[in-house]
Amino acid sequence: LMSNPDLLLLDEVSLGLSPLVVDRVYASLQGLISSGTTIILVEQDLNRALSVSNKVICMLEGRIVLAGDSKSVSRDEVTKAYFGLHRKAAGGVPA
Structure with missing residues (x-):
């Protein structure tokens, strides 16, 4: 981060970190975003990811299935x- 990417x-x-450390990491992310840094965040903690994101892209099997x-x-x-x-199965019923 010293090179201001x-x-x-x-x-x-957040994987494997204590809740306190995760709070600090996300506070730092918000600061980076506010300073103009673009962040591509791959995260399974959806609530945390949504709290700092502008856009959501959800991928399944290598394809974008939701974006907004x-x-x-x-x-x-x-x-x-x-x-x-x-997904729709045969007959239009969700799979």
């Missing part, structure tokens, strides 16, 4: 997209 790719920043503004995408939509519940 324009873009950071972060994968599972983080303020308008619901947790339910992300869950359905992530678990493939949006």
Whole structure:
């Protein structure tokens, strides 16, 4: 971070950390975002990710299955997209 990057790719920043440390990490992320750094965050803690994100992209099997503004995408939509519940089986019934 000393080189003031324009873009950071972060994968599972909360994995294995205590809740106190996770709070500090996300406070730092918010500061980086406010300073103009773009962050691509891969995170399974959906609530935390949504709290700092502008956009959500949900991928399943290498394909984008949901994309939108983080303020308008619901947790339910992300869950359905992530678990493939949006797919249609034969006859138009969800798979």
